[in-house]
Amino acid sequence: xxxxxxxxVACLSTQPxxxxxxLFRFQETQKQADQAYNNGSYAxxxxxxxxxxxxxxxxxxxxxxxxxxxGLHVEQSLVEAYAWSFLAAESGRQKLRAYHEDIxxxxxxxxxxxxxxxxxxxxxxxxxxxxxxxxxxTLHSMLKQCAGSRVGNTCDKISVSWPGCDISVxxxxxxxxxxxxxxxxxxxxxxxxxxxxxxxxxxxxxQKGLNEYINEYNPGRVELGDFELIDE
Numbered sequence: 001x002x003x004x005x006x007x008x009v010a011c012l013s014t015q016p017x018x019x020x021x022x023l024f025r026f027q028e029t030q031k032q033a034d035q036a037y038n039n040g041s042y043a044x045x046x047x048x049x050x051x052x053x054x055x056x057x058x059x060x061x062x063x064x065x066x067x068x069x070x071g072l073h074v075e076q077s078l079v080e081a082y083a084w085s086f087l088a089a090e091s092g093r094q095k096l097r098a099y100h101e102d103i104x105x106x107x108x109x110x111x112x113x114x115x116x117x118x119x120x121x122x123x124x125x126x127x128x129x130x131x132x133x134x135x136x137x138t139l140h141s142m143l144k145q146c147a148g149s150r151v152g153n154t155c156d157k158i159s160v161s162w163p164g165c166d167i168s169v170x171x172x173x174x175x176x177x178x179x180x181x182x183x184x185x186x187x188x189x190x191x192x193x194x195x196x197x198x199x200x201x202x203x204x205x206x207q208k209g210l211n212e213y214i215n216e217y218n219p220g221r222v223e224l225g226d227f228e229l230i231d232e
Contacts, residue, residue, distance in 0.1 A: 021196055025165050025181045026189025030057065037063060042073035048180075055186035056131040058091035061122075062099065069103065078106055082115035087122045129217035132210045135191060138184050139203050139210070146200055158203065159196045162188075 033048035046067060052060035065084035068077050085100035107115055124130065146155040165185035188195050191206055 022162075022165055022185050022189035022194050023192055024189070026052075026055070026057075026186050029181060029186060030059075033060065033063070042067065046073045051180060051183065052186060053087075053126055054183050056135065056190045057186075058088050058093070058096065061085075061126070062088035062096050065099070065103070078103060079111055079115045079118060082107060082112070083118035083122050086115075086119035087126055090123065090128055127217070129214060131187075132213040132217070135187050136207055136210045136214070138187050139191075139207050141184075142188075142195070142198065142203055143200060155200065157197045157199055159198070162195060165195055 029048055029052060033045050033052060036042070036045035036048060046064070049060040049063045049067075053064065061084050065081045065088060066072075067074055068080035068084060070076065074080070082100070082103045085096070085103050088096040089100040104112070142158050142160050145158045145160060162182045162185040164179050164181035165188075185195065193202070193206065
């Protein structure tokens with residue numbers, strides 16, 4: 001996530017938890033995934049990390065990489081570990097880059113060729129450009145709630161409901177504990193937003209940051225500074 005978006009998320013995250021249903025659901029899903037991983041419930045952890053990764057959480061890509069490295073729930077594969085660690089390292093976090101470099105050193109030439117091809121496919125599907133584009137689409141769908149009249153009236157606040165995004169879900173009552181949030185819900189939460197009572201100006205501010213992100217990254221291309229390029 002860019003510095004601009006991180007600053008915006010930090011600002012928005014100061015809102016009360018009860019109003020932050022999407023942010024709350026995103027953070028709770030992260031906790032549940034980590035708890036499942038630490039408890040050895042790798043099948044459930046893998047499912048949650050895949051969902052979080054689709055919503056833009058780079059740490060989840062790192063966790064998936066470690067699961068492939070160690071063969072936890074999945075067939076052990078350093079090629080897959082490399083590819084997922086590449087996706088995680090795209091965040092720029094030093095810990096994730098260092099892990100990726102460690103995996104890279106353990107691959108021979110033929111494996112590295114396959115691993116880079118696999119990494120390219122993951123970047124195209126889940127990389128920062130894809131995250132920014134998909135997030136923008138989700139935010140655009142929220143702004144559509146304001147287009148409710150022929151004269152183009154605007155609304156003061158926007159509320160949108162997505163499956164599994166309600167903060168009452170997963171509270172230990174009934175079958176709700178098994179209900180997973182939607183990717184749209186988690187994606188909004190990853191931006192530090194609620195899906196209820198959000199000001200249109202706030203959404204547009206996040207969109208502005210995402211547009212800068214989109215301009216920085218191009219489809220099928222990885223930017224890791226002096227770290228590594230997918231087509232080196």
